[in-house]
Structures are given as structure tokens and as C-alpha cells.
Amino acid sequence: MRPAYLEIHDDIKAAIDQGQWKIGQRLPSERDLATHYQVSRMTLRQAITLLVEEGVLERRVGSGTFIASTRVQEKMRGTTSFTEIIQSQGKVPSSQLISYRRTLPSQQEVDCLGIAKEDNIIRMERVRYADDLPVVYEIASIPEKFIKDLPKEQVTSHFFQSLEEKGYRIGKSSQTISAKLVGDPIAHYLKLPKGQAVLALTQLSYLEDGQAFEYVKSQYAADRFEFYFEN
Template sequence: MESPVYIQIHNQLKRDIEGGKWKVGDRIPAERELAIQFDVSRMTLRQAIQTLVDEGILERRVGSGTYVANQKVQEVASGVTSFTDIMRRQGKKPSSKTISYHFATPSLSEIEKLHLSGDTPEVLRMERIRYADGVPISFEVASIPADIVQGLTKAEVTDSFYHALETKGGYELGGAQQTVSAETASERIAEYLDIKRGEAILKMRQITFLQDGRPFEYVRTQYAGERFEFYLER
């Protein structure tokens, strides 16, 4: 299965960065220039760039351009807690709206984060808006190895994935690695979260592991800054 064009561009740009074409802090060419270079529409090019921004590889600077990101301070979480459980503990009713749900050839970042190997393994890639009492809290893009969700229905994966993994899949969940940073909302995210473009959001990238250490989920989540906060317990 051939990857979507924006994933192919994502992969090439990631190779260029890793190969030293652009170093940390360097400004990459403008979207218009890159769109011409790859012979694609600005919309397709922007989707590839946004994916790299969501992964923390690139960062946008308002009024300046897009740059190779500096490495951020990372916090390692000691356990795994689902959005559903977090909301219920706070007395709120969790719900979600699935924007997309499909199996695809993994990007280089997905292969790296999920430790995939073999002949072009597939991943389930899904986009969801998560709500608490009907109010949009976050937008997330989750990537999961296809073999992990074998035997699970779409409803089980989208409604309460961790619960289904444990009760039906027979897996034991382990810990997670989380990276949290600040960002401003793009037009698309602002629409999904019912906030204004440019408002503050919290961006989290999380790799979640099974008890045996295998990564089974790579999630990029953007939270409405005024509706969600993180705290750490030591």
C-alpha cells in the first residue's frame, strides 16, 4: 500500500533534517517554495508540515516561518491513564467524535516511535475530538500497530481503547513517555476545539507501552489551554 502524498513528503523532509540539510534552529523554505519543489498543492504540503510540527520535529514562529525545533525537556509518566478514566474521576461525562479511522502504511516517525519492523507493516491511524460534558477538550491523532487491534471493533477502539485492550485483547498496560509543550491553535484546531485561531493550546506527544516494554500507541494530542492542565506527582 502506497503512503499518502503528504506522508511521503513528511518522510523526505524528516530524512533531510536527520541528514543535516537543516540543523536545529534553521528556518526551512517557505511552504510555497516547498510545494513547487514537491509538485503538490499548498494544502498537501501544509499537511506534511503540520504533521512534523505535531511530532515536535518542526516549530512554527508567528510572523517568521517554520524552523527545525530545539529538543524540549521531557517528563516520563509513571503509568497510563485513559482520557475516559480522567474525565470520569472528575465527575464529567466523556465522549468523542471520530474524524478519521483507517489503516495505512506507517510514516518514518511512526516506524521509529512504535519500533515497527517487517515488510511495510500497517498502522491504524485515527483522529478524534475528545469531549467532557459535551465541551471539546482535545484533538488527537493516534497511531497503533495493526496487529494490536486485531479482534477489536471500531467502537471498542474509539470508545475506550485501553479497557478493550485489557479485557478483550488480554494485554497488560505498562508506562508511557510524554512530551508536553505550548503552542497556538491553527485554524483547523481552533475549529475543532471551538476556540479562536492563535489561542493557547497544550500539545502532548505520548508513546504508550505494554507491560513487556513494547510500544503500542503513538498519540499527538492538542488540548484547549483554558480547559485542561497537567500536573505531576512525584
């Protein structure tokens, strides 16, 4: 059975897409929505937070939560590593590792990666560069079972290649893109003014057999990177 907050997430998103709630309209309070869905406020807040991260909703301090005035969600084809993208454009990729640790997953990581709460993950935080210019800040979560015998240097520098060398076959991915304003410390990492627009990307990547092997939340410097879509 899917977690309740994901069901609520889908229901709210469908209501917006069907025009039941209009762009710019204020949502009912979390208390009222929790009562409507017959869940705790914590569960309701998980759904709202995910919709905010996706750019479907926006929180306004002191005012409440509103249907976002602008949002874009398109399907990008294929699963390609950042390293491959940068190299294909004739640039040199590199990374600055901020943190790398073995830890238990959050509930969101459990749900997205299809793992148990007691399954360890590797969570790494890093800034990625093209020709020494910072392009993206990301937090990647990887089930430990895929990389437990790989040196940290291989995971942080060419993770996809290392998986394929172990015999895994990379499959599809799902992505969600939204716009947001960058705050500290990410603005510092990307060398951007605080409050400048960035592209927030959430990506879940799968092997060909359907296993999710990486969950990544990224923020791209909007003036240094663009996405395009194929129909």
C-alpha cells in the same frame, strides 16, 4: 541502529540544554546544518520538525528557526486513558470520530512504534469531550496487530479497556508537552478562536513487555485541561 534524524534531534537538544545555543538564538540554515551533520536536507528537516513539535524550537515565517523562548518538559507518571481521567473527575467522556482508517505507517510512526514499513496501522482522528465540552483533538496511531479482531466501536470508545480484556498489560508511557497556537480546522473542532494557545502533547504508550502499542499527537484546549506532575 537509530535513524539519523533522531540522532540529530538528540544532539541539537543536548546542545541547547548545555547552553551552546541560547534561548531566542537563531539556528543555522537547514543547508548549513545538513552539511554539518553530513545528511540530506530532508533528514535534517525531520529532526527540526520533531523539535518544533516538541516545543524546543519555533519557526518564524520569513526569519528562520529559533530556540523557543519557553518550553516545559516533565515526566508524568503512569499510563492512564482519557476516559479514565475524565470519569475520575465525575464528568462524562465522549468522542466525535473524524476519521478511522487502515493504512501504512509514516516513517515517524515506524520509528516510534517499532514496526516495519509494511505493517499496517489503524490511524484515527477524533475530538474528545468532557460533559459535551470539547477538550482535546487527537490523532492516534495503533499497530493493527493489537486490534485486528476488535470492532471499531470498541477501539474508538474504550481502547485501553479492550486491550486489557484481551490479556494485554498496560505499562509505561513517555510524553512531551509544548505550547502552540491553534489553527484551522482544529480551532473549529475545539470551538476555540484561531490563534489561541493550546497544549500539544505527544505520547507513546507501551505494554509491560516493552512493546509500543499507541502513538498519539494531541492538542488540548489550555483553558479546559491542565496537567500536573508527581516527583
